[in-house]
Every structure is written in C-alpha cells, then in structure tokens.
Amino acid sequence: MTIQTAAPTADAVRAALQEALRPESVTWDPAILQAYSRDYGPVDEPHTPLAVVFAGSAADVQATLRLANTLGFSVVARGAGTGVSGGAHATENTVVLSLERMNRILELRPEDEVAVVEPGVVNGDLNAAAAGHGLMYAPDPASFRQATIGGNIATNAGGLRCAKYGVTRDSVLGLDVVLADGTLIHVGRNTFKGVAGYDLTSLFVGSEGTLGIVVAATVRLRYLSVVQKSVAALFPDTALAAAGVLAIARARVQPAILELLDAGTLEVIDQAHGTNLAARGGTLLLVRTDGHGAAIEEALIREALGALGAEISAPGDPVADQLVELRRSSRGDGQDDEFRVGEDVAVPRSRLVGYITELGAIAARHDVKVRVVAHAGDGNLHPTFWVDPAEGPSGIGRLQVALDESVRAALDMGGTITGEHGVGQFKRRWLGWEQQAEVLELQRRLKDVFDPRGILNPGKAIQ
C-alpha cells in the first residue's frame, strides 16, 4: 500500500515541520540533506530528502509522524548512518528523522543488569558507562564507536562478541516505539524472562524502521570479563584455518571472539596499520576467550590449533590482543562503491571452507577480486568483491554477476543472504531467493497492519 495523498511540496513540509517542532530541530541545508541522504550501503538511485529532523524526544518523533500522515511524506529513521545495506537511504518524498540527539542513558541498574537508553546512544558510550559497573552491552558491530543502539536495533546488528553473547535481539528486553500513526507504545519487559503475549519486541528488532520508530530501549547487560586471553594463529591456507574453527568447537570451547581473516584482508590491515601480516602468507584466525575459565580455554585452543600445524602467537604476546583490536574496531578501508561491494552471508558452520573455496571459484570465473573476513564462530562471512574502477561498466557488470552467484552459493549450502547487515535496500533483490512467496506476502501483510499508508521507510527490509 502507498500513501494516498499527492506528494506535498518541500516548502509545505518544511514549514509544517518547523511549526510542529522547534526550528533548530529541522534543517534543509543542502550539505546536511546530502550527508543524510544515505548510509554506507550501495546506492541504487540517489534521492535528496525534503528535510532532516533531529528529534529531541519521543514527542518530536510523534509530531513528525503525524505530519507525515496529514501531509503525505514518508519517514526514514536514522541513527549514525553506519549501516551497509542502504536501510537508511532516502527515497522519494522522504523526511529523514535522525535520532542521534536522543542520546541519554536513562537508567543503568547494575544489580538488575539492565539499562534503559534513548536510541541515539552510541554503542561504545553505553559500553563505557556499563564498564564502570563491570558490565557490558554485548553486541559490538565493528562500527561500535559511531553506531547507535537504535540503529543496532533497526538492523539487529551483530558483531564480534556475538559468537558467545548473541546478537542485538538477544540483548533487547523491551522497547518504546512510535507507530506510524504517532501512537507511542511500550512492548516487551523489564525482566530477563517474560512471555506475556506475542513477541512484538523481536518483531521490531531488525525491521529497519519499517514497522515503527524506537524511541527507547530496555537492554540486558552482561558481565564484563576481567580476564581475556587472545590467540592469533596463522595457517598456510584457508582450508586449514576453517578446520581450526571446527577443532575449537570439538574442544567444546565457546570463544567470545573467533574471526577468520584471509590473505587479502591481511593486506588491507597491513596498508591501514603498517603491519606485515600478509608477507607471512596464509590465513589468520583470531580467537579471544573470556570469563573465569579464559586461561583454561586458551590452553585448549592452543592445543587444538597447534595440532593442525598453525603458527601460534606466544602466550602473553600482546600481538594477539592488538590484532583482535585492529579487527574489532576496524570499519575496513572506507566506503564501498559501485566497484567494490562487501557482502554478508551466513552458512552452516561446517560449510565455511566449502563456501570460501566456492568464492574463489566465482571470483576466478568472472575475473573479479575477492577477499574474506568471517565471524567464523557463527558461520557469518563478509566477502568483499571488487574490480578495477578503470574498467568502467564492464567491471561493474562482472562484479554484480559474481555477487549474485556468491549469494546463490550461500543459499545452496543452506545459508542466508544476510547474517547481520540487514536487507535494507541493497539486498531486497535476493530476498525472494531465500523466502517463499507466501512468506514474503505474510510480511507485506504485517507491514500493512503497522503501517497501512506506507509511511515508514518504504522500499526497505521486505519485498
């Protein structure tokens, strides 16, 4: 369903927003419109928003949505814009609603291990506040220093620590949400457990602002480990590194972090940080254990990886920790464009090595380059495909074919088109490859219940 009203003029929208909100909450400065017109994801078709609203409260969000209904514009909610699937891209006739000024930690209750935050709180800031109480907010996307909790919730963000601690959905207990008609509701709970009614909280998490706009979140905190042990293990090839992932599992160790970085990824780190990892060749596994058993688990991991012939960092050598932090806080080497696309599939863990082999075959077949980094503990891979920009359209064409084949290969192995980045705008073309027509239709009908006029982030998340 789409908006019934004819599209309003930009002037009318701007004037109405200024009247409904404080003037300093609304802007149409061209540079800001441009900056807020997209996130880090590939752009199919650029659009400039009619205005950007910087909400300061739930009431601002409600007022904006009420105007959207009366005037007939759509609303793209936005955190820090660090998403990589285009979930926050402006579309036609759009007001971008930034939540970044709603950045207060409303409650932090150490004994309950719970925090209540506004959506614009930066992930890293919540973690810094929690650390003062020996706690952490577990989901840690690589963009944690910029990304907001609201954006993390919109995309159900993952990260490195979710091998052990789960993704965003596993840490969100309750939400305050403004619905498309401006109604403010509270869903979920304030306790670790609770099964009252349907799980609307999980439905909103990962819905990319298409069902409602989160204005507060109650999140569970976890224990910040006082002990962490890191192991860096270099393998001669990716197949052996993937065998290492399974060997750690067979040792029945659940690492907090378990990352696989191939030779191409090591080159990127070398270029960014002046290291010389690639020169030593091969594929790197980075493993971090935490909790009171961290040292015991470290020893088990060393034994398991040593038996496979890996070159392992010495116990206590700070290089392993440094490498984990390099990987952990890296946003990679800048923004993707039409000549370079980072992907985000997941496969059953036993298929890791088969999938990486297949990626190499796909790249060779279409004469594109590929490198891979993986949250290997979860079977979640981020291959990056690229071609030389000098090639122009022919390179872009081959890149797109390789992307399609890489996604198809993941599905053929029982995988998914997106492990943690979200469908957004960019991955919609593949959603029907994964989900049957009846499931796509069911999602459209749910969307209609929440947003009958199609105001909320149209053209995203579902097909």
Next chain:
Amino acid sequence: MTIQTAAPTADAVRAALQEALRPESVTWDPAILQAYSRDYGPVDEPHTPLAVVFAGSAADVQATLRLANTLGFSVVARGAGTGVSGGAHATENTVVLSLERMNRILELRPEDEVAVVEPGVVNGDLNAAAAGHGLMYAPDPASFRQATIGGNIATNAGGLRCAKYGVTRDSVLGLDVVLADGTLIHVGRNTFKGVAGYDLTSLFVGSEGTLGIVVAATVRLRYLSVVQKSVAALFPDTALAAAGVLAIARARVQPAILELLDAGTLEVIDQAHGTNLAARGGTLLLVRTDGHGAAIEEALIREALGALGAEISAPGDPVADQLVELRRSSRGDGQDDEFRVGEDVAVPRSRLVGYITELGAIAARHDVKVRVVAHAGDGNLHPTFWVDPAEGPSGIGRLQVALDESVRAALDMGGTITGEHGVGQFKRRWLGWEQQAEVLELQRRLKDVFDPRGILNPGKAIQ
C-alpha cells in the same frame, strides 16, 4: 473475529476427519477425549473436544486445518499437555490436534551444532541424542522428560539452565509452520545468525498455537559441559538467600543453574523424597556452574556465599548434585486445582527479596499458605498459593484475591505476569494489567492476519 459458519455436528466432523486422514489418526473414545481436553493448568470451564487427531505428518496437520475452514471448528494443537496455563485446554467446538506422534529427529548435525526435529520429539529425547555428540538442547523445563519441543516452542518454555543459556526462543533458528488456511511455510534460517526480513520465527515462538502450528523446528545445540560443579547453600532466611543471588552476580559468575527454594518448598521435597531439608530450617540456594571454568566459578561462589554466613555443602559432596537433580526433574507434587495454584511471575533481580517479603504479607493478609521456588538467576518466581480444600468456596475466594494481589505486586515492581509458563487461558485476566490497550489491539490485529476466521486455539495467549 470468530468463525462465520454455524457449528458443525460432532458426527460430521468425525466422519470428515476420518475420510481426510487415516482412520487410526482420529478418535472420539470418551476416555481419550477426556484426557486430551486439558493440560496441567487450572480449568475455568471444562469442554470436551469433538475429536482428537493424532497427526503423523505435516500433511495431516494441513488436512485438519482445511477441514476446520470448510466445516467450521477450531483447532487446539497439543504436545504432551504439560503446560500449566491452560494453553492446550479444549474450548467449545474444538478438535484437539496432538503432535506427539510426529516425534522424529530429522537431522542432527554435530559440526553445525544444529538439529531439525518434528514437534512431538520429547525434550529429554533430543537431549539424549545430542549428548551422544557432546551437545545439548539448552531449554530444560522441569517437565523435560515428558514435554515436547513443539509444546516448548508454543509456550517459549524456560527451565533451569536458561539463566546461562537463554529460553526456547534463543535456541530456535527456524520453523516449518502450517498456517490457519493449511498453507505450509518455512520461516527463519539454518544458520546461527540471519536477519533476512521480519523475525517471524520469534513471533511464532510463544504464540501458543494461535498463529500457526509448528510441524518442524531447526534448533541450535550447545556444548554439553564435561565439568559441572554444584553448590547447595542453606541460609537462615530468604532475605539472606536473595542477598546470595546478588553476591554471585557481583562475583561476575554466570551459573548454569541458580535456584532458590524456600522452607515450604523444602518440605515438599522432603515429603516426596524422604529427605530432611526442612528440619534444618531456612532457604536453600542451589547453584551449578559448568564449562571449562566451572571449578574456578565454584570457588568464587563458595567464597561469596560463605561471606554471607551460609551453610555450604562440602566440595565434592554429592548431596548438592542430588538436590539440583531433585529440583531439576521435579514436577512438584501433582496437579494444581482450585485450592492450589502455582504462579509464574518475574521481577527485576534486585527486587527478588522485596517480592518474596510481599508474598508473605499477601498470604498473611488473606489467610492463605504460600511457598516459593525461584529461578533466581532470572528473577523468575514460582510461588504456590493454597488453602485447605475443606474450606470450600470461601477458601477459593481468598486464594483468588491473593493471586491477583501477587500479580499486581510483581507488576508494581517492574515485573511481568508470566516469566515462562505463558498466558494460555488462565493468565488472560491479567494481561491487560501489564499491556496497554494499544498493544493488546495490535496483537489482535496480528492474530487476524494469521487467522482471520479465529480457527487456531481461540481464547488463548492474547486478550
């Protein structure tokens, strides 16, 4: 919305079911109708189903739902019937659809740490199969030896181990579901992570058969710890025991199991097992650590609880393990009735002691008895209220008032009306105390999308 068709005769329904299914899959034997007319929850109004169908396949479930549409009866799906909120109670004009014969483990993939099961697989049977590979299916309701995975999914069952490993929803990756119109869909994924589209899987989990009927589930398995350490700590009173719960948290230990049993609960165990726990007085904490750090964590727990003056089982004393197993596998002392009701609220963990104190005050005020067992690590309490059956209606009246007040008190402390048992039929009267009108309405509208004719388990789960 309700069924439009006039109610069919029992004979017509039975004949049509027999024609559509194999004859041995349908029964209206009075003893079976009676046995399948209810679960372990309190019964408001007894109803006898028109028939019981024992589905052997997804096709049987589809055929039953198609007939429900054409003939106009409603369908109550049922696992082992061990639920305690009346979610599987028969209502008027109902066919009970038992999934217990669909009890095959379809896949168990140790390297992926994933199993695919039919809904009638008994929780304990899946765990036994997984244990052969050093794995476990984490959710472990006290009824795990009888309860099915399908029933666990319908209620989003918890259990003892969810303090560390999460509830059913945290272990379910994907589902095959038959919708109200008989369509078979697959939702979710086959991988640990995945964010393609809306989280329909979480929506079905805990929906008590009101949105669709689960005919297969893909579940995540976890590592079965080879080391387990148990500690039994007796405190002079409940306030100190609750302080012990917080002391373990402050030691930053996440036990696999953390149970609190008050004096009244110890008496029940004594009666059932010939122990003499109650004679020693006070409140018992049962703690189990697992994983490679189990011994280190055990030592930290001993230190924390010892500092509070608890009487702690000696290291290695088998009594602690025995007590955990007694608690773990106990279904309590039989079925509740109108004179005795077990409850299931959850509160923020810091409110445990305040809530237990309040329970005592409520019981005293209304001259009813109360005892408490709690999954203390989660703040999830199971108080049992009872009166002497000899009192008749006046006792029942006081019991109901005490129940209402106990639920209100939990909500006043930021808690929920149900931590893990589900709303079913019994707790619907309290749902509106917890959830605002707009949220109740939103759930009705979702129900309408999935089940426009009101065929699936009417009168359950939502208000």
